[in-house]
Amino acid sequence: MPIVCVWIPAFRLAVARLNGSVDLNDPVIVADKLERGRVVDCSLPAAVLGVRPGMTLVQAQAVANEARTVVDDRERDAAVWADVLEALDAASPLVEDAGWGRAFLEMHGIEGSAYGWIGAVRNALAGFDLPLRVGLGPNPFVARAAAMLGDGAICDGDPAAFLTALPLELLDCGDDVCDRLRLLGVATLGDLAALPHGPFVRRFGPASGRWHEWARGIDRRCLRPRPRALRIDRSSYGEGEATSEEAVLFALRSLVNRVVDDLGAAGKRAGRLVLALECENGDVRELTTRVAQPTAVPATLFNLLRARLEGVVLDAPVTGLRLVAEGLEDGGVPLALFAAGDPDPDALGVVLARLDAAFGDGGALRTRIVNGPRVERRFAHDPFTLEPLVTKSWTAAAPAPLPQTATLQFHPIAPQTVAVRVIGGAPRFVGTPAQTVLDAAGPWRVEEAWWASAVGAGEPLVRDEYDVLLDDGSLVRIAHESSTWSIRGVYD
Numbered sequence: 001m002p003i004v005c006v007w008i009p010a011f012r013l014a015v016a017r018l019n020g021s022v023d024l025n026d027p028v029i030v031a032d033k034l035e036r037g038r039v040v041d042c043s044l045p046a047a048v049l050g051v052r053p054g055m056t057l058v059q060a061q062a063v064a065n066e067a068r069t070v071v072d073d074r075e076r077d078a079a080v081w082a083d084v085l086e087a088l089d090a091a092s093p094l095v096e097d098a099g100w101g102r103a104f105l106e107m108h109g110i111e112g113s114a115y116g117w118i119g120a121v122r123n124a125l126a127g128f129d130l131p132l133r134v135g136l137g138p139n140p141f142v143a144r145a146a147a148m149l150g151d152g153a154i155c156d157g158d159p160a161a162f163l164t165a166l167p168l169e170l171l172d173c174g175d176d177v178c179d180r181l182r183l184l185g186v187a188t189l190g191d192l193a194a195l196p197h198g199p200f201v202r203r204f205g206p207a208s209g210r211w212h213e214w215a216r217g218i219d220r221r222c223l224r225p226r227p228r229a230l231r232i233d234r235s236s237y238g239e240g241e242a243t244s245e246e247a248v249l250f251a252l253r254s255l256v257n258r259v260v261d262d263l264g265a266a267g268k269r270a271g272r273l274v275l276a277l278e279c280e281n282g283d284v285r286e287l288t289t290r291v292a293q294p295t296a297v298p299a300t301l302f303n304l305l306r307a308r309l310e311g312v313v314l315d316a317p318v319t320g321l322r323l324v325a326e327g328l329e330d331g332g333v334p335l336a337l338f339a340a341g342d343p344d345p346d347a348l349g350v351v352l353a354r355l356d357a358a359f360g361d362g363g364a365l366r367t368r369i370v371n372g373p374r375v376e377r378r379f380a381h382d383p384f385t386l387e388p389l390v391t392k393s394w395t396a397a398a399p400a401p402l403p404q405t406a407t408l409q410f411h412p413i414a415p416q417t418v419a420v421r422v423i424g425g426a427p428r429f430v431g432t433p434a435q436t437v438l439d440a441a442g443p444w445r446v447e448e449a450w451w452a453s454a455v456g457a458g459e460p461l462v463r464d465e466y467d468v469l470l471d472d473g474s475l476v477r478i479a480h481e482s483s484t485w486s487i488r489g490v491y492d
Contacts, residue, residue: 003120003223005143006088007133011101012041014082014130016070019313027067031057032074033166083128089193090124091117096140096223104140105163106223114154130342137162139219145170150326159217171211177204206228234258235322242318248277248309253302255323260298263325267441271327275305277312278320285314290356292349294329300349307353410477414490420478420485427468427485430478442466446479468492 008014012030016022027046031037037057050063057069081100088095092105107117112324118134125132135146145166146153155162163170166189168178186192192200192215201209213219238254242248252275262272271294277285289308295301305323355364365381421429428437441463463481465488470476475491 001138001398002117003137003143004092004105004107004117004141005137005147006084006103006105006121006125006133007135007144007147008084008101009133010043010071010131011042011081012077013043015077016072018080018129022068022070025074025110027064029049029057029060029064029069030066030072030099031060031069033070034069034071034241043065043229048457058487059252065301067397080128084130087124087127088121091120092225092226097226098099103142104223107136115298118152118154139217140169140221140223141214141219142217151186155327160190160193160215163215163217164188164193164430171214173207173211174482179455180204193458233324234262236320245309248318248321249306251318251321252323255321256298256302256305259323259325260296260301263296263328266328268325268328269296270301270325271329272325273301273305274324274326275308276320276322276324277314277318278322279314279316281316283315285312287312288356289353290349291327304349307350310354333455353462409490413487415486415488418478418487420480427466430468430470432474435472437468438471439469440466441468443480 013022013024013028016028016030017024022028024043024044025045026043027049028043029046029051030041032040034057039051039053039055039057039060041053041062042051046060046064046067049067050183051060051067051144059475081097081312085103087094088103088105092107092110094106096104096106097101098104105117105121110117110120111383114136118136121134131208133151135143135149135151135153135155137143138159139148142155142159142162145163146155148170149166163189168187168189170182170189171178181192182189192212195212197209197212201213204211236251238475242251259270271291273289273291275287275289277287279285287308289304291301291304295462319387352364368382418430419432420427421434426437426440429435431439432457443466444461445464447462461481463479465477465479467475467477476487477491479486479488479490
């Protein structure tokens with residue numbers, strides 16, 4: 001399977017150079033931030049002075065005190081890399097994003113030869129002023145090794161022979177592993193490939209099996225082509241102006257129908273709508289509407305947008321509308337056979353749109369119960385969606401009988417001081433002579449007289465309580481208050 005690897009060395013530094021203020025012949029440090037920052041990239045002169053990615057900025061400036069420091073612009077990095085990936089689509093429809101600065105293209109079925117494929121990749125990226133290396137091999141690892149070996153390198157023979165003289169750092173196994181291998185006389189991929197597979201894996205762990213295969217030119221991983229962020233976009237401009245709500249809704253209904261036609265042609269459902277209102281005074285108001293259950297029904301989408309527009313006040317007539325359908329999903333709406341008790345997704349979507357209009361995007365949240373030692377930590381808030389409320393499947397299996405459980409009765413007693421030994425933050429031995437704790441639950445924080453600071457009387461009492469099962473079969477509740485432990489109750 002012919003694979004082309006595209007590699008842009010020091011990608012973040014290359015993006016910083018696009019601004020025209022960075023000279024790669026000078027020592028340059030690219031840091032994530034100035035205050036307590038770390039090095040994310042550096043120029044070759046800075047690397048010669050001892051700068052390495054991952055260093056703290058203080059360490060890097062200490063070894064290269066004359067180097068210039070540039071703050072990394074992550075948004076620009078992401079934008080440039082997204083443009084690179086889009087351009088690579090012209091060379092192959094199957095492009096895997098391996099992280100900023102590296103991508104793999106599958107060329108199987110594409111007309112041409114190895115040199116023609118490399119030329120096609122170069123032509124696709126001709127508009128980018130970035131240092132580029134392209135390599136070709138029968139699998140991702142060999143293609144990556146070819147790109148790192150030299151620009152335009154091609155492995156058209158035995159992959160193991162092609163990799164023989166290359167260094168161990170290509171395996172990304174860590175400096176410590178490479179040092180251990182060198183101590184054993186293994187300095188290249190060819191040396192590693194000559195080792196017997198079984199003893200090597202037993203000594204260096206399961207992950208080493210993959211390293212050994214790579215050294216022999218074997219990479220069983222298939223490419224994972226990046227998903228395409230498909231958007232359906234329709235706009236209405238230059239067709240007069242709308243000065244009333246009714247006129248805006250009339251134009252919006254027509255726009256929704258056009259978007260739904262595009263959704264039907266693509267076989268998609270919209271999961272999110274973005275409506276842009278352009279006013280006569282130049283203002284642009286952008287509103288995002290969530291769709292509780294992705295759909296392509298025009299009446300549902302229009303009702304959601306109309307609910308989202310409630311309460312929106314514009315200072316000038318509307319001269320243009322733009323509607324974008326995002327979060328697209330394939331196929332139709334899944335229906336359950338026994339779903340009479342499920343909520344109406346259309347009605348729920350309208351409610352969510354009105355909540356977003358009143359409280360802003362994401363104003364509707366769902367409370368979820370979680371485990372926690374304190375009451376105020378036993379819940380969390382998640383964005384409200386419809387999925388947990390809809391019947392997913394139906395099973396005809398008979399319900400399992402309820403397990404037979406024993407009922408325990410708790411009897412509180414007057415606090416009795418007890419010796420407790422704590423190991424690893426939990427009680428492990430209780431009493432004198434000490435009994436082993438077989439199992440424990442807790443702690444539960446108990447706060448009494450928490451109102452003392454408000455009324456000016458008494459002192460607040462705070463303790464942590466545990467239920468512990470002792471080796472003699474007794475189940476008791478113990479409490480830790482200040483520096484003392486006490487028994488507070490027993491179960492029978």
